[in-house]
Amino acid sequence: LTPQENGKGLVQIFTGNGKGKTTAALGTVLRATGHSLKVFIVFFMKGDYAYGEYSALAKLPNVETASFGFRKFTDPSNIKPEEKEQAKAALETARKAVLSGNYNLVVLDEVNVALSYNLIELDDVIRLIKEKPSHVELILTGRYANSRLIDMADLVTEMVKVKHPFDKGIKARKGIEY
Amino acid sequence: LTPQENGKGLVQIFTGNGKGKTTAALGTVLRATGHSLKVFIVFFMKGDYAYGEYSALAKLPNVETASFGFRKFTDPSNIKPEEKEQAKAALETARKAVLSGNYNLVVLDEVNVALSYNLIELDDVIRLIKEKPSHVELILTGRYANSRLIDMADLVTEMVKVKHPFDKGIKARKGIEY
Numbered sequence: 001l002t003p004q005e006n007g008k009g010l011v012q013i014f015t016g017n018g019k020g021k022t023t024a025a026l027g028t029v030l031r032a033t034g035h036s037l038k039v040f041i042v043f044f045m046k047g048d049y050a051y052g053e054y055s056a057l058a059k060l061p062n063v064e065t066a067s068f069g070f071r072k073f074t075d076p077s078n079i080k081p082e083e084k085e086q087a088k089a090a091l092e093t094a095r096k097a098v099l100s101g102n103y104n105l106v107v108l109d110e111v112n113v114a115l116s117y118n119l120i121e122l123d124d125v126i127r128l129i130k131e132k133p134s135h136v137e138l139i140l141t142g143r144y145a146n147s148r149l150i151d152m153a154d155l156v157t158e159m160v161k162v163k164h165p166f167d168k169g170i171k172a173r174k175g176i177e178y
Numbered sequence: 179l180t181p182q183e184n185g186k187g188l189v190q191i192f193t194g195n196g197k198g199k200t201t202a203a204l205g206t207v208l209r210a211t212g213h214s215l216k217v218f219i220v221f222f223m224k225g226d227y228a229y230g231e232y233s234a235l236a237k238l239p240n241v242e243t244a245s246f247g248f249r250k251f252t253d254p255s256n257i258k259p260e261e262k263e264q265a266k267a268a269l270e271t272a273r274k275a276v277l278s279g280n281y282n283l284v285v286l287d288e289v290n291v292a293l294s295y296n297l298i299e300l301d302d303v304i305r306l307i308k309e310k311p312s313h314v315e316l317i318l319t320g321r322y323a324n325s326r327l328i329d330m331a332d333l334v335t336e337m338v339k340v341k342h343p344f345d346k347g348i349k350a351r352k353g354i355e356y
């Protein structure tokens with residue numbers, strides 16, 4: 001399928017405090033590559049952490065990625081200028097990928113968090129959604145999805161934490177959580 | 179990492195009426211393969227449908243899959259003997275994979291639905307969880323997760339539908355939903 005043959009692209013949001021938001025986006029990417037769709041993933045908040053997904057994604061055909069942010073988690077009460085710069089560069093990269101029309105699916109991973117920390121402007125994300133070519137599917141992930149984005153989206157899922165091992169003191173495990 | 183080097187395996191459940199349960203399991207599989215973990219996926223209810231995930235999964239290293247069920251969705255008010263046979267064969271396949279100890283991660287996709295339709299016995303799933311080697315991570319997906327399984331699980335996420343395009347009459351799209 002060429003990008004244009006796959007029909008209308010929707011806007012999906014995975015939000016909520018539960019596990020599975022980025023993970024579901026990655027699963028969607030995996031499925032899309034099975035149909036030879038073209039994918040671009042922008043990681044807004046991942047930095048240079050050696051997540052398992054990077055090496056796995058690198059092996060998939062038709063998937064390009066770009067990573068921004070810092071390994072150490074952003075402290076929302078003490079945002080640094082370079083964190084804003086990174087987030088803006090991430091959004092600009094996403095914008096180019098979306099408007100190019102060359103991809104069926106563009107994932108903006110953790111863009112909701114970047115927005116909630118005011119690292120980027122809500123209006124810029126709204127404009128990107130409005131200007132996207134109709135065949136492009138967008139996935140926005142991260143907690144704290146903005147209500148205006150939820151209004152604009154076609155498919156919104158809230159991942160709700162029912163039970164999480166971190167609550168019992170179990171740490172993130174290589175290969176499973178990252 | 180060998181299966182034994184990755185530490186204690188947990189039991190994860192993705193349930194709820196929202197999108198992203200199987201998809202999050204697939205994302206976890208993708209991430210796991212990035213760390214060279216070994217994965218076995220049993221599809222309980224997928225049948226021979228040419229899901230995009232099959233061809234994508236086939237390209238991933240260290241991932242084996244087995245599919246059961248029928249393409250046409252099971253009608254819970256009219257369960258056919260062959261549907262029970264398929265589900266039982268799926269559980270037996272999962273059991274062998276789990277107990278072999280050869281895999282870091284075993285996914286029982288849609289096992290919750292198979293259970294809720296009484297295609298398989300709850301006690302058999304409980305026994306499988308109890309007998310699993312400690313290093314094996316289990317992921318159980320599907321709506322209607324049984325409360326006893328939720329009690330036994332370490333990590334439970336409910337995918338809650340906030341908004342879904344099927345509600346607006348938009349059909350499942352190749353490459354995105356399947």
